[in-house]
Amino acid sequence: MELRHLRYFQVVAQELNVTRAAERLHMAQPPLSRQIRQLEEEVGVALFDRIGRGLRLTEAGRFLLEQTTQLTQRLEETIAGTRRIGREEKRWFGIGFVPSVLYGVLPELIRELRESDRGQQVEVGLAEMITVEQIEALKAGRIDLGFGRIALNDPAIRQQVVMAEPLVAALPARLPAPRRKALTPQALAARPFILYPARPRPSYADHLLSLFRAQGLQLRVVQEANELQTALGLVAAGIGITLVPASIQRLHRDDVRYCPIDAPGFVSPVIMSYREGDTSPFLARAVDWVMQRRQ
Numbered sequence: 001m002e003l004r005h006l007r008y009f010q011v012v013a014q015e016l017n018v019t020r021a022a023e024r025l026h027m028a029q030p031p032l033s034r035q036i037r038q039l040e041e042e043v044g045v046a047l048f049d050r051i052g053r054g055l056r057l058t059e060a061g062r063f064l065l066e067q068t069t070q071l072t073q074r075l076e077e078t079i080a081g082t083r084r085i086g087r088e089e090k091r092w093f094g095i096g097f098v099p100s101v102l103y104g105v106l107p108e109l110i111r112e113l114r115e116s117d118r119g120q121q122v123e124v125g126l127a128e129m130i131t132v133e134q135i136e137a138l139k140a141g142r143i144d145l146g147f148g149r150i151a152l153n154d155p156a157i158r159q160q161v162v163m164a165e166p167l168v169a170a171l172p173a174r175l176p177a178p179r180r181k182a183l184t185p186q187a188l189a190a191r192p193f194i195l196y197p198a199r200p201r202p203s204y205a206d207h208l209l210s211l212f213r214a215q216g217l218q219l220r221v222v223q224e225a226n227e228l229q230t231a232l233g234l235v236a237a238g239i240g241i242t243l244v245p246a247s248i249q250r251l252h253r254d255d256v257r258y259c260p261i262d263a264p265g266f267v268s269p270v271i272m273s274y275r276e277g278d279t280s281p282f283l284a285r286a287v288d289w290v291m292q293r294r295q
Contacts, residue, residue, distance in 0.1 A: 003072075005038065008021075008035045008039075009064070009065070010065065010068060011025055012048070016055045018032055018036075036048070043060075046061075047064060091123065093144050093280075093283070094124075094125045094145070095124065095125070095127070096128075096138075096146040096147070097146070098131065098204070100245050100247070101147045101270055103251060104245075104270060105147075105163070109286065109293075110124060110126070112289055113286060125143075131148025131203065131204075132152065132201075132202060132203065134147075138157055139275070144282075145283060147270060147271070148270075157274070160287075160291065161272075162270040162290055162294050165245045165247060167246065168245075168259060169183050169188055169241055170231075170235045170241060170242050170248075170257075171257045171259055172237075172238045173253075173256055184261075186217065188212075188243070189215075189218065191240065191241050192222040192240035193220055193222065194231045194239060195208065195225075196227065196230070198224035207268065208243055211266055222239065223240060231244075232251075232253065243266075244258075272287065272290055
């Protein structure tokens, strides 16, 4: 499959008429029809239903349109950024992050970098990814700095703990408040638990499991979720409870109650990762700002 197939498909899907789509694309109708047939043959399903002289997207076609529109928009943004960097209008500095750090140090760092780069023309890009993905992205050069929740041993990557953030239990707000102000690990393990992220692993989920194993306890996992917000939504629905970093309490939800945990060591570190030997002055300034901020 080539990029042009997706572009042709998107225009045809918008027009639902091959003649009008061909006019927009400045090409003849027969070659465009052949390109669409080739795309359908490659994906192995029909993308359009032919109705008289018009077209209608199939369910598969609607799904492909939604997904490829996001891909091509992101590609266009990437190409535009590449051109700016290539013309030396801007340098690129990528930051990978797990969603939970958006409620802590990361927003302040982003503001600091954007305010301080006005004379240096550095483009700060953000990418949501778990720690394992950050390590691979750092080694591949796709990002320059990562903020995750687990420590990983890789000689190519340097990691520094920014802070050890207390964990709190997220409970459905509609249930009566616990009698104890703080819940014990034993009390938490007795409740149905929502574990996140489900994949890829290792991740924050494995950190939580290890905390309970250290107490001789095993969680009763009834549901797994890939996203923090999904996990909190399932908590609100009464499916179970989960544990989140304390900074998440800044995300005010009327349907979720947060409760402290009565146990030492129930914390989640915020870990900053970057390439070993990276001498970028912009990276050095970012790392120095974060380490000073934690003091």
